[in-house]
Amino acid sequence: MSLAWIVLLPFAGSICVSFMPSHARNTAGWLAGAVALACTVLTFQLYPQMADGGVVRMAFQWAPGLGLDFTLRMDGFAWLFAMLVTVMGTLVVLYARYYMAAQDPVPRFFSFFLAFMGSMLGVVLSGNLIQLVVFWELTSLTSFMLIAYWYHRLDARRGARMALTVTAAGGLCLLAGVLILGRIVGSYDLDIVLASGDLIRAHSWYLAALILIAVGALTKSAQFPFHFWLPHAMAAPTPVSVYLHSATMVKAGVFLLVRFWPVLAGTDAWFWIIGSAGLFSLVLGAYAAIFQRDMKGVLAYSTISHLGLITLLLGLNSSLALIAAIFHIVNHATFKASLFMAAGMVDHETGTRDLSRLSGLRRAMPITAILAVVGAAAMAGVPLLNGFISKEMFFTETVFISGNLITRIGMPALAVLWGIFSVAYSLRFILQVFFGPPAVDLPRSPHEPPRWMLFPSALLVMACLVVGIVPAQTIGPYLDVASRSVLGADMPFHSLAVWHGVNLPLIMSLLAMAGGVILYRALGKYHHGTSVVPLIEHFDGKRIFEFLLEKLDSLARGLTQWLSTDRLQVQLLLVICAAFASALIPLLHGGLPEGDMPVAAAHPAFAIMWLVGAACAMGAANQAKYHRLAALSLAGGAGLATCMTFVWFSAPDLALTQLVVEVVTLVLILLGLRWLPPRHKSIDEDMRSRGARVRARTRRLRDLGLAIIAGAGMTVLSFSVLTRRAGEGISPFFLENSLSLAGGANVINVILVDFRGFDTLGEITVLGIVALTVFALLRRFRPAPESMELPVKQQEQDALAGGATPDPHALLPAGPMMLPGVIVQLLLPIAGMVAVFFLLRGHNEPGGGFVAGLIVATAVILQYLVGGTAWAESRTRIHPQYWIGLGLLCAAGAGLSAWLASRQFLSALAWHGTLPVIGEVHLSTVLLFDLGVFLLVIGATVLILVVLAHQSRRGHRKAATAHGEASAARSAGWSAIGPTAPHDPAAVDMPAAQAAAYIAPAR
C-alpha cells in the first residue's frame, strides 16, 4: 500500500496547498515539506524488499477491457530514482521556503511543486507503459506551470511555452513509441515488456519504436538537437531549476533510456542514435557553457553536457557503462543541485546572476563560496569528489570501446576535450563570482543567506565529498541493487574506488585538468561571457524553433483562410447542401421504392388548413426582410397549422405544448423586435450599383432553387415514409408496460418522466443553462444608439396618459391598459389552477410539467405586458433563478430518492394508500420529478422573458446618463414626458404601412 501512498500523497498535498491563501507561506512550506519527507520515509523503508533484487507491485483495475491496469511497480532502479526525487524534493522545499519572497504567492508554487513531485514519482513507479506516458505528460504540464510561475515576466512565459512545446511533443512521440512496443509485445505491462527484449529487437517495427522513444527521452533530457529549451527554462525560480532542471525532470529522459535499456539497447541503431545525441550534447553543451554570462546559463549548458555524458554512456551498449550512467545520474543530481542552490543564493543576496558584474563574493559570503567551490570541483571532476569517480568510469569506457580506428581514437579524444571544457567553465564559474576584487555596483549589498537556506546545499556538498572519498561504503550497495535490477543476471564485476592505479583514464583526467586551466587562462575577452557563443552561433536552436513555429502558424492560418469562411451564409449553404447530399446519396444507390400502405382520403378541412398554413409559411419567408411583425404573425399561422395537425393525428400532448410554446416564442420575439434596426439604406435596390444588383439577384435565384429542391426532397421523402408500414421498434414496449410498470396511462408523459427520465433531466438542465446564459448575455447588453428612444406608440400612449409618470404601486395600470389590467390580475390565480390541473393529471391524461410550467409563465408575462415592468414588479418579486434551482433540485432529488430504496438512479418509488377525508391516494416520486420540470420551466421561461423586457428600462437609464444631451436634442420623447414636450413630427407622421415601426422605429 505504501507504493500508492508515495504517488498519492504529493497530489493530495498539492490540492490542499492550492486552497491556502496566498500569504500562507509558512503553512504551505510546512505541509509541502511534511509531504516530501513522508514520501522519503515511505520510499526508504521499502529498501529491504529491493536489496535482494525483489520487485514490489500493486495493481488497480483501470480499463480492463482495454488491457489497462493502474499498476505501480518498484524495483531497485526505480527505488534509487524515487529516493532521488523525494530527498531532493525535501531539500528543495526547505530551500524554497527561504528563497521565495514574501510577496510571491507561495502556496501556488508549492501546489505545483507537489503536483510535479507526484507526477515524477508516477513516472518512476509506473508499471504500465500508457500510465507512464500519462505521468510523463503531467510532468511536462506541471513544469510548464512552475517555469511560468512569475508569469508577469515575458521570458518566463516564453521559456515555459518553449519547454512545454518541446517536451510535450516529445511525450506524444513517446506515446506512439510505447504503443508500438505494446503492439509488438501484446501487453503494456512493464514486466512483460522488459522480459521480451529479443522479440522487440528482432521485430521489423523496432527502429520506429526506438526512434519515437528516443525522441521522447531526448526532448525531456534536453539532448541535442532538442537541447535549446533548457537554457530558456532558467527563467523559472531557482528552486524549480534545482529540482526540475538538475535533479529530476531532465533526468526523466535518461531514466526512460535506462528503463528500456534491457529491451532496446544492444543494437547498432541504439548505439548511433543514442550515442551520437549524447556525444553532441556532451561536447557542445560543455563548449557553450564556457561562454555564458548568466550563472544559471552556465549551469544549464553544463546540465546538457552532463546529461549528454549519461546518454552517451547508455548508448555505448556496455553493462559497465550502464552502471556508470546510473552512478552519474545520482552524482550529477547532487553536485548540480548544490550549484544551482549556490547560484540562487548569490542571486538572492546580490540581486544579479550576471558573471560580468559579480566578483569577489567570498569575503561577503564565505560559506556559500566554500559550498560552491566544492560543488564546482565535483562538476569539473576533481579527485576525492563524486564527479571524479563517474568521470573516471566514463574515460575507462571510452578507452575500451571497440570499433574502427576513428571511434577508438576519436572517442577518448572527445572525452578529454569535454573534460577540458568542464574544467574551464567550472573554473570560470567560481573565479568570476567568488574571487577577484569585490564587486562595486551590485543591486544589493551581499551577505550570507539564512542558515536554513545554506543547509540543503551543505548537505548535498557533504554527500559529494563522502561519496567521492568512500564510494564503495556509501553509494555502493544502492548502486549495485539499482544496476542489478536493470541488468539482471548479466551483472558484470565492477569496483567503486578512488584509486585504480596509474592507468590511461587517470592520465586523461590529468590532461583534462591541465588543459582546462590553460583554456581558462586563454579565454581573454570571453572572461565576462558573451551573448553569442563563438563558432556555433549559427546553430541557434531557439531561432530555428521559433522560425518553425512561425511557419506552422502562418501555414495553419493560410489553410484556415483557404478552407473556411467567416460568412454565415456560406456556412449555412454548405450545411444545407451537405444535409441534402447525405439524404440523396443513399437514395441514389437504393432508390426510393413506393410504399404499400393505403393512402387515407384527403379531408377537405385538413387541405384548407394547410393551404392557409403553406401560404402563411411562404408569406413569412417573403415578408421577413422588411415587415418583421407581419412575418412573425404569419409564421405563427404556420405554427398553428402544425399544432392543429398534431391534434388531428392523435398527439394531444404535442398540440398542447406546441400551442403554449408558440405563445411564449411570439412574446419573446416581439420583445426583441424593439431592438432591431430600421430598413438599411444600402439594401434598397436603386441605391446599389448594377453589378451588386445582378449579384444579389443571382444569389436569390440560387437560394430559391435550393429552397425548392430541399422542399421537394423533403416532400418525397416524407411521403415515401408515410406510405409504408412502420418497422418493429421499441414502441410496443412502452405501450404495453406504461400502465403495468409505471402506473400511468399517458404513454408520452410516462416516457418523459419515467422510462426516459434521464433524458428529461438533461433537457431541463439545458433549459436552465440557456435561461442563465440569456440572463448573463443581457447583463452587458448595449443597444444600438438609434434604438434608444421609446417606440412611437409608447410615446403616443404616454402623451395620452397626461404625462404623469405611472405610479407603480397603483392598484391598476393607468390609461387604456386599465381594463386588461383587471383581467390579467384575475387570470393569474386561474392560470395557476389550470396549470396545477395539467400537472397533476399529466400522468394519465394530456398535460404534464412542461405544459403546466409554460401556462404559468404565460400568465406571469401577461402581467408584465399589460402593466409594464415597474407595475408588475411592484407587486411580488419573482426570482426565476430560484425557481430554476428549485426545479433542478426537485427533479434530481426525485432521482436520488431511488437510492434510499437501493435502486437505480431515477427509478420511481410509489406509495398507494387511503388517507382519511381525502380518500384513495397514489403518490410517486415521478410526480416530484414532474414538479421539478414544472418549476424549472416556469423559472427558465420567465427569466428569459423578463430580462428581455427589462432591457427597455436599462436602455433608458443608460441613455439618460450617457446620451442625455444628444438624445434630448434629437427627440424629447423619453426624457421629458409631458404635454409641454413637443413630439418629433417625423415620429408621429409614420406611414400606416410601417405599423411594424411600433416595434422597430424607422428613422
Next chain:
Amino acid sequence: MEIIYALAIGVLTGSGVWLLLRPRTFQVIMGFSLLSYAVNLFIFGMGRLTVGRAPIIDTLKQVDPSLYNDPVPQALVLTAIVIGFATTALFLVVLLASRGLTGTDHVDGEESEP
C-alpha cells in the same frame, strides 16, 4: 392525407431554407422557426398518421399496441419543441447583442456590399 402532410413539410422546409440563407438575422431566426416546424412534423410522421389513437392507454381494455399511435416519435418531438424554444431564445439574445455591438443586423456583423 399523407400527400397533404408531405407537401406541408415540403413547403415549411422550403420557406425555412430560403430564410436561412438570407443575410438578415431576423430572417434567419424565422427560418429556424419554420424549419423546426418541418422537422418536428417529419419526426412525428415517422410514427405514421393515425386518427383518434392518442397513446393514452384505456385502462378498461387489453393493451394492444396496434390500437395506439407510436409514442416514441411523439416523445422526441415534445422534447424538440421545448429545446427549440430555448435555442430560439438564445439565438435572439445573441442576435440582439450582435446588433448592439456591430450596429447592423447582418448575420456577419457587417454589410457585405457597400
